[in-house]
Amino acid sequence: MGELILDTLRGTLGSFYNALVLFLPRLLSMLVIMAAGFLVALVLKIMVRRIFSIASFRKYCDSAGLTQMMRKAALPPPVEFLGQVVFWVVWIVFIVLGIDALGISALREQISRFFMFLPQIFVAMIVLFIGLLIANFFSRATLLAAANANYPSARLLSSLVRLLIVIFFVTMALEQIGLGRHVVLIAFSIAFGAVMMGTAIAFGLGGRDVARQVLEKQFLQKGSSEKDEDISPL
């Protein structure tokens, strides 16, 4: 009985050892590939930065308005951004190759799927980038319009506009990469509806007095507000 247990244990340990002997070189290869990838990515990033700095790419981006556009989207300057993109793309490719070196068939399938997926991710990133630009533009426009109309919570309103637009574009980006297509759509509809309903209830209950004042000011007290003239424009 004892011998049987020992044999089983020996067998298990033996097969574990064999698997380990087979797996360790692969793991080591993966780590080497990843480390090499990191170094290659870093070198390429530095090279990209240097090349584009020499070619006065920065100046061109400034004059073309790209720098400002990226600043508006809270992104780093174009040269820095390009360097980062090159770094991450190269390193991710090496990471994927490293994982492939492990030789796990299930992982291999996922990796090939990942490569198939890359164009969609790229499109989603562009959608997000455009979304950030649009959100920034409209939130600033809202802020300025509200502040010039002497609205007391201009910043809050502007943040809300920004949030809604960002949510909308994140939804679009997620849909682009096919993540929970229906779930995202439903979640967005519910969230949007909730925000609108919440705002309506909050204004209706909490801001009854404000609403009354606004309406009275608009329709009833027009004569008295005209007593004091505003600045003559010219």
Place this chain on the structure above:
Amino acid sequence: MAEETFLSDDFVRRLTAVGEVDILVAVPTFNNRGTIEQVVNAVQLGLVKYFPRERIVLVNPDGGSRDGTPEAVRNSAIQDFRTMLSSTPLRTIHRITTTYGGVDGRSNAWRVILAAADLLRAKACAVVSPDLESITPEWIEGLVRPVYREKFDLVTPIYHRHKYDGLLVKNIIAPVIRAVYGTKVREPAGGEMGFSGRLACHYLEQNVWHEEFVRAFTEIWMTTRAITDGFKVCQSFLGPKIQARAPSQQNIVTTIQKAVGTLFRCMENQEAFWISRNGPPQPTPVFGFEYSSGLEPRRLNKKKMLAMFQNGVSQLAPVLESILSPEALRQIHGVSQQNEKQFRFPEGLWVKTIYEFAASFHHSVINREHLLQALTPIYRGRICSVVMEDHRADAEQIEQNLDALCREYENQRPQLVEKWTRKA
């Protein structure tokens, strides 16, 4: 000759029938039935009184009025000049009405007037607003004579204004033009203007009529362009300007966007002229007898202006950070903390703010429309301060204050050039 495809065939035919003229007076209209007869009559009287022997045409470009304005222009006639003047007309005053299209009527009307002046080979031209309640025949003499007899090319008006009227012109437009272009013009954005036929052709030849900034505020572009291109500029005192359509009904945000935006774009376009210019500003000859009279008092809501300034500065901090230097922004924040009694917006800080806005506009640090909108609350703060300072000031004191402001603009000009030419 400049492109004339924007003129209707009928209009060209009627212009051709008139032949050449000495003087062209234009009254661009749009739903001005209430005042147009008075304006046209004053124009006719002025022409008969001061230019009885000249060949004259009155052009009325109309933006599609639905209240019968063009008909009123055509039908308005003084039956008997002898009841008003010692002279009677020696020639017929031709009257031509045409319509102009397009979304932005103002610049289209200007283009029609300039093209008519070009086709008729007019020696002198004058343009007057259709909603004037205070126009007299002397306005026509004031606008036409310096061009027709004294050989000036551009006549800008000087009005007798209430101290709280024309604040945007007094605090930004005129002092910036004086400091930057080196020419003292008190009303570079007035609705009335006199100009020579030579200058009309020159304006028409410029390939800028499709540009948004020219369409937004044509008069500012015309004034700066005449200065930069070496035309002889003078001013003419016209008297009080009272308009039927109260200026306060217009939107201050939009007006700042249009007027200041046009000024900054002109500075950008004409950079080669002013950036290396040195020396003090040149005085501009003034025609007419300057007098002052009592004007209807105006009440401004200082509390509201101050509250809008304080709220605007606090709410717009993230936007202003990208436009102004930290030092200027800190000072503006300091000013916004003052209470109503102590409130003062120093002119040095005001000039610095305007110049930093101009440089940021030039470098497009943010969307330009947004940048101009961000100026409105600060402008309200400055105006609130001006109103408080000038509350008890007489005309002489106000003139001194304005002159001091203009000198501050001149003193800080090197900082503008430095910021303007600095790489973004």
